Amino acid sequence: MAIAQLYVKDTGVWLKDLEYVWVPAKVLSPPEDGFLVVEREDKPGQEIKLPFSDPPPIQNPDILVGQNDLTTLSYLHEPAVLHSLKVRFLQSHIIYTYCGIVLVAMNPYQQLPIYGSEIMSAYNGQEMGEMDPHLFAVAEEAYRKMSRENLNQSVIVSGESGAGKTVSAKYTMRYFATVGGASAETHVEKKVLASNPIMEAIGNAKTIRNDNSSRFGKYLEIGFSKSHQIIGAYMRTYLLEKSRVVNQSQDERNYHIFYQLCASRHTPELQGLNLDVAENFTYSSAGGCTQIKDIDDSYEFTQTLDALRQLGFSPDMQRHIFSLVASVLHLGSVGIVELVNEEGEGEGEASMVPPGDGHIGLAAEQLGVDVTDLRKWLCHRRIVTDTESLVIPLNLKQAINARDGLSKHLYALMFDWVVEQINCALKASTKHHVFIGVLDIYGFETFDINSFEQFCINYANEKLQQQFNQHVFKLEQQEYISEAIEWSFIDFYDNQPCIDLIENKLGIMDLLDETCKLPEASDSQLIQKLYNTHEGKSSHFSKPRTSRSAFCVHHYATAVEYQSEGFVEKNTDSLVNEHLKLLKASKHKMVANMFLNQEAAVAKVTKAAAMKNKRKGQGMISKPTVGLQFQESLKGLMSTLNSTSPHYIRCIKPNDQKSSFIVWCSS
Numbered sequence: 001m002a003i004a005q006l007y008v009k010d011t012g013v014w015l016k017d018l019e020y021v022w023v024p025a026k027v028l029s030p031p032e033d034g035f036l037v038v039e040r041e042d043k044p045g046q047e048i049k050l051p052f053s054d055p056p057p058i059q060n061p062d063i064l065v066g067q068n069d070l071t072t073l074s075y076l077h078e079p080a081v082l083h084s085l086k087v088r089f090l091q092s093h094i095i096y097t098y099c100g101i102v103l104v105a106m107n108p109y110q111q112l113p114i115y116g117s118e119i120m121s122a123y124n125g126q127e128m129g130e131m132d133p134h135l136f137a138v139a140e141e142a143y144r145k146m147s148r149e150n151l152n153q154s155v156i157v158s159g160e161s162g163a164g165k166t167v168s169a170k171y172t173m174r175y176f177a178t179v180g181g182a183s184a185e186t187h188v189e190k191k192v193l194a195s196n197p198i199m200e201a202i203g204n205a206k207t208i209r210n211d212n213s214s215r216f217g218k219y220l221e222i223g224f225s226k227s228h229q230i231i232g233a234y235m236r237t238y239l240l241e242k243s244r245v246v247n248q249s250q251d252e253r254n255y256h257i258f259y260q261l262c263a264s265r266h267t268p269e270l271q272g273l274n275l276d277v278a279e280n281f282t283y284s285s286a287g288g289c290t291q292i293k294d295i296d297d298s299y300e301f302t303q304t305l306d307a308l309r310q311l312g313f314s315p316d317m318q319r320h321i322f323s324l325v326a327s328v329l330h331l332g333s334v335g336i337v338e339l340v341n342e343e344g345e346g347e348g349e350a351s352m353v354p355p356g357d358g359h360i361g362l363a364a365e366q367l368g369v370d371v372t373d374l375r376k377w378l379c380h381r382r383i384v385t386d387t388e389s390l391v392i393p394l395n396l397k398q399a400i401n402a403r404d405g406l407s408k409h410l411y412a413l414m415f416d417w418v419v420e421q422i423n424c425a426l427k428a429s430t431k432h433h434v435f436i437g438v439l440d441i442y443g444f445e446t447f448d449i450n451s452f453e454q455f456c457i458n459y460a461n462e463k464l465q466q467q468f469n470q471h472v473f474k475l476e477q478q479e480y481i482s483e484a485i486e487w488s489f490i491d492f493y494d495n496q497p498c499i500d501l502i503e504n505k506l507g508i509m510d511l512l513d514e515t516c517k518l519p520e521a522s523d524s525q526l527i528q529k530l531y532n533t534h535e536g537k538s539s540h541f542s543k544p545r546t547s548r549s550a551f552c553v554h555h556y557a558t559a560v561e562y563q564s565e566g567f568v569e570k571n572t573d574s575l576v577n578e579h580l581k582l583l584k585a586s587k588h589k590m591v592a593n594m595f596l597n598q599e600a601a602v603a604k605v606t607k608a609a610a611m612k613n614k615r616k617g618q619g620m621i622s623k624p625t626v627g628l629q630f631q632e633s634l635k636g637l638m639s640t641l642n643s644t645s646p647h648y649i650r651c652i653k654p655n656d657q658k659s660s661f662i663v664w665c666s667s
Contacts, residue, residue, distance in 0.1 A: 003055060004031045012059030013038060014079035015048070022079035024059060031055075060084075066091070068133050069098040086663050089654065093661055096133035101475070102648040103138045107164035110660040115171050120178050135168055135649055139175040142647045146434050147228045153436045154644040158464065159651030160443040162210035162658070168649050169218075169440035170196050176222055176436060180230040188426065189230045192222065194310040195422050201260060201304040202321075202415055203237070205244055206253040209656065211292050215241035215255070216415075217441035217460065219637060223432025232428025236637070237419055238441065239456050239630055243570070245411045246332060246404040248287030255411075256297070257325055258284045260304060263297035269305065269318065273326040274362045283332035283407070311425040320590040324414040327366035330359040331407045336378065338396045350393035351379045367410075368588030377578040378403050406579050413594050437644060439637075443651075446560045452570040455562050456630050458555055459502050459509075463638055465556050466495050471646055495556045498540040502553070506533055509627050516572045516625055523564040527551060530564075571625045 007013075011027040015038065028037045031052040038048050038056070050056065057077045064073050066087040073080050081099070085106060088094040095106045114134070123136040125144075131137060142153040157169045173196070177189035200212065207213040217238030225231045248254055262284065265275035278284040291297075308318050335357050339350035353360050353375045360378075364371035379399045383390045394402060444461045445454045502508050511533060515526040530551050534541040542552040544561055552561045584599070586592040605624050655664040 004052070006058060007031055007036055007052075007055065013056040014059060014083075015040060015056055022082065025056070069100070069129075070104070071098075071100050085652070090661060090663060094132075096135065098129070098133045099650075101472070102650050103133060103135060105135065105159075105164060105168055105649055105651045107162065107651060107653050108661055109654075109658050115174070117178070120175060123175075124179055135172055136175050138647050138649060139172045140179070142436055142645075143176060143179055143228075145645055146224065146436055149645075150434055152434055152644040153647065154439060154641050155436065155647045155649065156439045156464065156468075156641070157649045157651065158441070158443055158461075160209075160653055161207060161213050161445060162656075163443060163651035163653040165440050165443065165651050166200070166204065166212060166214050168651055169220075169438050172438055172649070173220065173222070176438075177230065180222070180224055180228060188232060188428075191311055191426055192220070192230065192233050194307040195220075195233075195235065195426065197300075197303045197307040198311070198418065198422065199235075201257045201300070202255055202418060203240065205248075205255050206289065206292050208249065208251055209653070211295070211658065212256075214440060214442065215244055217439075219437055219439045219441070219640075221435050221437045221640075223428050223435045225430075226433045228434075231430060231432055233426040234423055235419055235426070236633070237415075238460070238633055238637070239453070239626075240412055240415055241453050242408040242412050242573075243451075243453065243566075245328065245408050246283060246286075248289075250287055251289050252287040253289050253292070254284050254286070256300065257304070258329060259290060259297040260301035261322060261325055262290075262329075264301040267301070269315075270322055270326075273322060273366065275326060275329070281329045281333050283329055311422055313421060316590075317421065320588075321414060321418060323366045323588070324410055324591070327363050328407045328411050330363035330366065331403060331410075333359040334363065334378065334403060335359070336396065336399045336403060339379075339393070348395055351396045351399040353378060367583065368586035368591050369582050373582055377576065377582060378406075380578075381576055382578055402576050402579070405575060409573075409575050409579075413598060416598075417594055437640065439641070444555070444557045446558060450560055450562045451565070452562075452567045452626075454560065455508075455553075455567075456627070458553070458557075458560060459499075459630075460634055461557070462495055462499050462502070462555060463634055466499065467638060467641055467646075468648065469494065497538070498553070498555060501534065501538050501540045503631060508534075508551075508553075509631055512567060512571050512627055513625050516568055521568045521572070523549065523566065523568050526567055527564040571627045573626045574623075 007027050007030055009027055009029060013025050013027060014022045015025045017023045024041045025038045025048070026041065028039050028047060030036075034052050036050045036052045036055065038050060039046060040048065057079050058075050060073050060075050060080050065084050067073070067084070070076065070081055070084055073084065085097055085104065088097055089106045089108075093108070095108050095112070097104045097106075115136075119134075120136055123131060123134060123140050126137070126140060127144075128137055128141045138155065142155055145151065146153045155169075155172055157165045157172070159165050174193060177193055181189050199218065200214075203216045203218075204212050204214050219236045219238075221234045221236075222230055223232045223234070244252075244254060253259065258281075259278050261270060261273070262275055262278040262281070264270060265273070278290040284290060305318070308321075313321075334353055336351050336353055338348060339352045360375055361371050364374045367374070379394050380391050381394060381402070383392060441460060441464070442457045445457050447454065500507065504510070508530065511529045512526055515521050515529060518525060527549055530541070531543055535543050540554045542554065542559070544550045544552055547561075547563075549565060550561050550563050552559050580595060580599070583595045584592055586595075602623055655662045
């Protein structure tokens with residue numbers, strides 16, 4: 001049938017619209033002389049003449065709209081998908097829809113009574129598609145496939161910030177914990193669930209898009225015995241957003257744990273930490289927002305505390321966490337000022353902590369270091385040459401940057417230490433037979449200002465998108481072969497060129513690391529290297545017209561402009577040597593061990609990389625950069641996912657206002 005024959009009078013079509021994206025219309029007269037005449041449903045009487053060289057998408061029959069699976073639609077295109085999801089979401093308050101092997105989940109922005117034990121029981125043992133779409137159906141499919149075929153599985157939860165990934169991953173894990181319940185003696189499944197409130201407290205924060213946004217990636221591998229009971233779990237985390245510790249955008253918060261402690265400052269567990277209301281600390285008030293609507297931070301602290309106890313964190317270990325969080329709050333409020341002479345004049349070359357500053361002593365006390373030493377090394381640094389050792393002052397900006405760097409480092413080490421302790425609590429006593437991995441990782445991000453964190457996040461999403469493409473088309477071609485249908489290889493869109501731009505030799509990551517090795521590395525040096533290497537040579541790279549310090553990467557989702565400012569510092573992630581020495585000598589054993597263990601781990605990785613380079617005939621290697629470590633961890637993640645049978649949950653954010661059952665651009 002010729003395409004023109006589909007466009008008879010009164011045929012429903014979709015037209016692009018700047019405000020509503022797509023609007024319904026109907027054909028007034030069939031194509032003639034290369035044109036099609038249509039009329040918008042919301043503007044009757046106004047004829048629109050369209051060139052038929054680019055015919056509008058056809059609407060589906062009403063009977064097909066709103067079905068459980070989008071693949072049952074006669075016409076499967078963007079407006080049809082959006083309309084069908086919108087009908088289910090707005091008219092029936094249904095948040096789950098299948099799209100082949102993918103479960104699409106719309107965020108309702110409210111608690112729904114669809115996750116109770118009765119609902120779990122209803123999905124337990126059911127084949128996919130026998131019941132209404134639900135994430136329990138996806139979890140059951142993964143569990144059944146693992147049980148039947150003894151193959152490792154993975155559930156990949158994706159979507160932009162605020163789409164509901166964290167909640168989806170949480171309920172997926174709860175399903176596995178229920179159907180794979182361990183013996184009464186171990187209660188390991190309860191420990192798996194108890195890890196959630198802890199990780200949300202230290203790794204989640206309120207952003208303008210999401211009140212409980214995960215600011216790190218998490219992959220939880222749940223191990224099962226031969227009888228398919230949970231025997232243990234292991235968590236891997238990726239790229240904690242450390243910059244949030246010292247600064248937040250307007251109307252955003254720091255990590256939840258800061259506010260939980262401030263709100264619960266009078267509880268016995270927090271006595272002696274000299275906490276105050278969150279508004280009175282610099283790091284917890286930088287975004288001008290200290291509370292979340294309908295959230296009681298003091299109650300959330302009791303949940304965090306209960307979870308810590310359930311996972312075997314002793315009172316000393318709990319105190320260690322709280323002391324470090326308190327020390328970061330006090331450090332951030334230390335009032336570093338420019339050093340002035342007797343006439344009250346300053347030359348901008350030195351800084352100091354005023355004698356009357358109260359926070360410096362409180363920070364030193366929580367860290368177990370000498371206050372005089374801390375005061376000195378916040379505003380000075382040591383330069384060692386072949387012949388002498390010099391102590392030079394830091395100007396105000398340098399001192400504040402050093403202070404903030406120490407705060408970020410402290411929090412990140414605490415975060416990693418907590419993850420390590422959780423893994424110890426979840427560790428199986430015997431080797432698992434099979435596993436199911438649940439991946440809850442940041443979605444593609446693009447903001448008004450995009451930095452190193454967004455670059456790494458979007459790089460990860462490029463890799464995940466490629467994995468999805470390859471898996472889907474591989475499945476499709478296997479089905480053609482099994483049904484003896486003649487087929488030719490589908491040359492589908494592959495984002496490998498964009499991935500090559502990022503990770504290949506002389507790619508963005510490589511040039512960033514190369515820049516970081518320079519004696520006086522700067523962001524301006526990096527941006528010049530990027531322009532010289534890739535401008536006009538890669539279709540996925542461009543130089544913004546209005547900026548000399550930014551670069552643009554054309555990702556699979558959209559083009560994103562990245563500001564180079566901070567790339568070098570964030571990638572190097574170095575700590576002032578004097579700060580490191582000070583904390584390694586802390587009188588608090590846990591603090592000292594944390595820094596000593598990290599130093600040993602870095603030395604081990606550096607030595608291994610150096611040996612590898614030596615075998616290849618290459619030079620010595622310096623401390624691994626953040627980008628290199630992220631690249632290696634991402635490589636390991638993709639290798640793990642590719643060794644499993646994947647299942648996909650795609651979360652969608654219907655509006656930016658976090659409003660219940662409202663779709664942005666609803667007409």
